[in-house]
Amino acid sequence: MxxxxxxxxxxxxxxxxxxxxxxxxxxxxxVAVSDISEKKLENAKKxxxxxxxxxxxxxxxxxxxxAVIIALPTWLHCRCSKDAIEAGKDVFVExxxxxxxxxxxxxxxxxxxxxxxxxxxxxxxxxxxxxxxKKRIQSGQLGEVxxxxxxxIGAGPFSHRVEGSIPRPVPTWWFNKELTGGGAxxxxxxxxxxxxxxxxxxxxxxxxxxxxxxxxDIEDHAICVSKFKSGTVAIVDVGWFSEERQLKVELLGxxxxxxxxxxxxxxxxxxxxxxxxxxxxxxxxxSSELEHFVYCVRHDFQPFxxxxxxxxxxxxxxxxxxxxxxxx
Numbered sequence: 001m002x003x004x005x006x007x008x009x010x011x012x013x014x015x016x017x018x019x020x021x022x023x024x025x026x027x028x029x030x031v032a033v034s035d036i037s038e039k040k041l042e043n044a045k046k047x048x049x050x051x052x053x054x055x056x057x058x059x060x061x062x063x064x065x066x067a068v069i070i071a072l073p074t075w076l077h078c079r080c081s082k083d084a085i086e087a088g089k090d091v092f093v094e095x096x097x098x099x100x101x102x103x104x105x106x107x108x109x110x111x112x113x114x115x116x117x118x119x120x121x122x123x124x125x126x127x128x129x130x131x132x133x134k135k136r137i138q139s140g141q142l143g144e145v146x147x148x149x150x151x152x153i154g155a156g157p158f159s160h161r162v163e164g165s166i167p168r169p170v171p172t173w174w175f176n177k178e179l180t181g182g183g184a185x186x187x188x189x190x191x192x193x194x195x196x197x198x199x200x201x202x203x204x205x206x207x208x209x210x211x212x213x214x215x216x217d218i219e220d221h222a223i224c225v226s227k228f229k230s231g232t233v234a235i236v237d238v239g240w241f242s243e244e245r246q247l248k249v250e251l252l253g254x255x256x257x258x259x260x261x262x263x264x265x266x267x268x269x270x271x272x273x274x275x276x277x278x279x280x281x282x283x284x285x286x287s288s289e290l291e292h293f294v295y296c297v298r299h300d301f302q303p304f305x306x307x308x309x310x311x312x313x314x315x316x317x318x319x320x321x322x323x324x325x326x327x328x
Contacts, residue, residue: 001297003028003029004027004067004294004297004298005028005062005065006022006025006028006031006066006069007030007032007034007059007060007062007067007069007089008030008034008069009033009056009068009080009084010034010035010070010072010073010094011033011037011044011071012035012071012073014094014121018286019033019049020047021286021287021290022069023047023048024287025290026291027294027295027298028294030049031050031062031064031065032050032051032053032059032065033049033051033059034053034054034055034056034059035052038054041054056080057083060083060087060089061087066089066297067090067293067294067297068084069093069290069293070084070092070093070094072094073171073173073179074099074179075099075173075179077093077097078104078106078107080093081093081107081110082110085107085110085111085114086110086114089116090116090117090293091111091116091118092119092289092293093107093118093120094120094121095120095121095122095190095191095310096120096181096187096190096310096313096314096317097307097311097314099178099181099186100181100318101311101315104307104310105311107307108308108310108311117293117296117302117303118306118307119289119292119296119303119304119306120303120305120306120307120310121289121305122191122194122289122305122309123285123286123289124194124195124247124285125194125195125198125289125304126284126285126304127260127284129262130249130260130262133199133260134198134199137251141255141256142251142253142254143254143255143256145199145200145253146233146252147232147233147234147252148199148200148234148251148252149234149237149249149252150196150235150248150249151236151237152188152192152238152246153238153241153242153244153245154188154239154240154242154246155241155242155243156188156220157171157174157240159243175216175217175218177217177218181317182321183210183219184218184219184220184222184239184240185208185210185219185222185320185321187240188239188240189224189317189320190313192236192238192249193224193226193313193317194305194309194310195249196226196228196234196236197313197316200228200230200232200234201230202228202229202230203227203228203229203316204227204228206224206225206227206319207226207320207323207325208223208324209222209223209224209324209326209327210324210325211239211327212327214240220239220240221237221238221240222237222238223235224236226316245263246261246262246263247261247262247263248261248262292304
């Protein structure tokens with residue numbers, strides 16, 4: 001396959017980033033986009049996208065599209081992913097794979113039944129500092145990692161939202177556990193659980209402590225303590241209580257210690273760049289994951305962040321919610 005034809009479904013915050021990056025991919029061409037917002041579709045046209053649809057079904061019927069990128073709210077992942085796979089497309093879907101284990105399993109089984117590539121958007125796995133940390137673990141430089149501490153803090157759905165100069169309310173689906181699968185633990189914790197699975201293997205036990213600073217039905221911050229079959233114990237901290245985003249992973253080994261600290265780009269700065277810059281990659285780890293997806297489609301290679309991995313993450317988080325303590 002010389003060039004991969006791509007379709008993008010969903011033009012929200014992350015969808016806009018994928019849109020920009022799709023237009024700069026070397027071995028792929030963005031054929032069409034879909035979103036329910038006429039304004040967002042008009043913006044895509046101005047950026048050079050020829051085909052736009054309010055309904056994604058016509059996009060899936062386009063024979064020039066080989067693969068789709070799904071950037072919809074979590075509760076729409078299962079239906080859209082299965083529709084795309086049944087239409088003969090390979091699928092990149094944003095994390096989490098689904099709001100629950102049952103729907104996640106449906107997507108994975110559908111992909112296997114149809115021989116479709118299924119990749120999940122864990123962009124942190126493409127962060128150069130995180131990749132280097134993984135290499136140090138594999139090389140034995142740290143010895144045996146006894147304790148891991150992973151933190152991911154941000155504003156979550158409370159991040160400042162504007163369209164033009166008009167403030168936008170937080171979409172109500174964010175606070176519906178049936179639609180999202182949970183709060184900060186599902187939204188942010190799934191990233192860290194995936195990283196820890198990748199680094200240390202199987203989690204055999206996990207307990208969560210859930211906080212409700214904003215008195216919502218879902219947790220807005222959480223701490224998890226997990227034990228791995230390898231012997232490593234990991235602590236995961238996540239929260240929606242800070243406008244300043246931060247990722248930190250610290251590993252305490254029997255030979256050496258290592259850590260990564262990264263401040264993911266502020267949403268407001270990203271939004272301004274999306275409006276004012278045409279050639280920038282947003283940001284490196286997002287562009288790298290799409291480049292990897294295109295490579296997998298072109299060369300029949302299994303994705304680095306697979307559906308099986310994402311399903312395992314959902315199973316782990318489901319157990320964490322089951323073994324929960326509510327923080328007072």
